[in-house]
Amino acid sequence: MKSIVLEGKSLCKTFTNGEVSANVIRNLDVEVYQGDFTVIMGTSGAGKSTLLYLLSGIDDITSGEMYLNEKRIDNLKENKMIDIRRNQIGFVFQEPNLIDDFSVYENIIITGYLGTKNRKEVHRNTDELLEKIDMIEHKNKYPSQLSGGQKQRVAIARSLINNPNIVFADEPTGALNAKQSKQALDLLSNINGSGQTILMVTHDLKAACRGNRILYIKDGKIDGELNLDQFMVDSLEEREKYIFDFIMSKGW
Numbered sequence: 001m002k003s004i005v006l007e008g009k010s011l012c013k014t015f016t017n018g019e020v021s022a023n024v025i026r027n028l029d030v031e032v033y034q035g036d037f038t039v040i041m042g043t044s045g046a047g048k049s050t051l052l053y054l055l056s057g058i059d060d061i062t063s064g065e066m067y068l069n070e071k072r073i074d075n076l077k078e079n080k081m082i083d084i085r086r087n088q089i090g091f092v093f094q095e096p097n098l099i100d101d102f103s104v105y106e107n108i109i110i111t112g113y114l115g116t117k118n119r120k121e122v123h124r125n126t127d128e129l130l131e132k133i134d135m136i137e138h139k140n141k142y143p144s145q146l147s148g149g150q151k152q153r154v155a156i157a158r159s160l161i162n163n164p165n166i167v168f169a170d171e172p173t174g175a176l177n178a179k180q181s182k183q184a185l186d187l188l189s190n191i192n193g194s195g196q197t198i199l200m201v202t203h204d205l206k207a208a209c210r211g212n213r214i215l216y217i218k219d220g221k222i223d224g225e226l227n228l229d230q231f232m233v234d235s236l237e238e239r240e241k242y243i244f245d246f247i248m249s250k251g252w
């Protein structure tokens with residue numbers, strides 16, 4: 001049986017602007033399993049990104065409880081949360097958000113320095129990651145000299161530099177063309193294949209079929225899930241068909 005790496009209980013998130021409040025996440029219960037590639041789908045505005053920000057500790061819950069490796073984390077002091085964000089989780093956004101004045105190598109290494117590992121280890125990890133993302137020969141280039149796909153691969157490497165247990169990705173292929181998307185998704189599949197847990201929000205079926213578990217969010221709640229492991233299908237086309245049928249049945 002898979003262990004639960006991250007759990008949210010009765011999660012709520014309310015945004016308040018002046019006198020207007022919006023309950024975006026409503027009493028949501030969720031479990032994320034170690035080693036899974038979990039995908040969050042749902043209609044626009046359903047609360048997918050908000051949920052990802054809550055589960056990754058980027059944003060605070062309004063109420064509920066959150067557990068990382070069975071330890072409660074929603075009531076931790078900010079310095080402890082910073083430590084978790086730096087060392088136990090990685091985050092990939094739709095836009096790579098690289099620092100323009102830093103080279104590829106420096107963009108990755110700077111995040112490593114923010115973690116707690118020693119510098120030698122950070123340098124070794126950076127070299128390994130550059131190999132993995134096939135960017136060794138571009139390591140001294142600046143973001144303006146890279147394609148969109150290369151930038152996103154650097155952003156994925158940056159999210160991995162501190163060896164996080166969970167990688168969160170919010171529409172990581174949203175700004176990429178088909179070829180670049182495939183490269184970024186191959187990289188995420190590869191990371192997951194080496195045991196890292198991934199939680200990704202996407203609208204894209206081709207991205208979704210890299211996951212083994214699909215959660216469908218509707219009106220701030222989980223409205224259903226699809227476990228692809230049960231079908232034992234390997235081809236991405238077949239997986240895509242199962243996901244398509246599932247999300248259509250949910251009213252996508």
Ligand SMILES: Nc1ncnc2c1ncn2[C@@H]1O[C@H](COP(=O)(O)OP(=O)(O)OP(=O)(O)O)[C@@H](O)[C@H]1O
Pocket residue numbers: 015016017022024042043044045046047048049050051
């Ligand atoms: N900081 C904020 N302040 C106020 N409302 C917000 C804020 N962030 C998100 N919302 C609202 O919360 C709702 C859910 O937003 P969220 O970005 O989580 O949706 P989503 O499912 O990811 O949508 P999309 O697929 O379009 O990206 C939306 O109605 C959005 O306007």
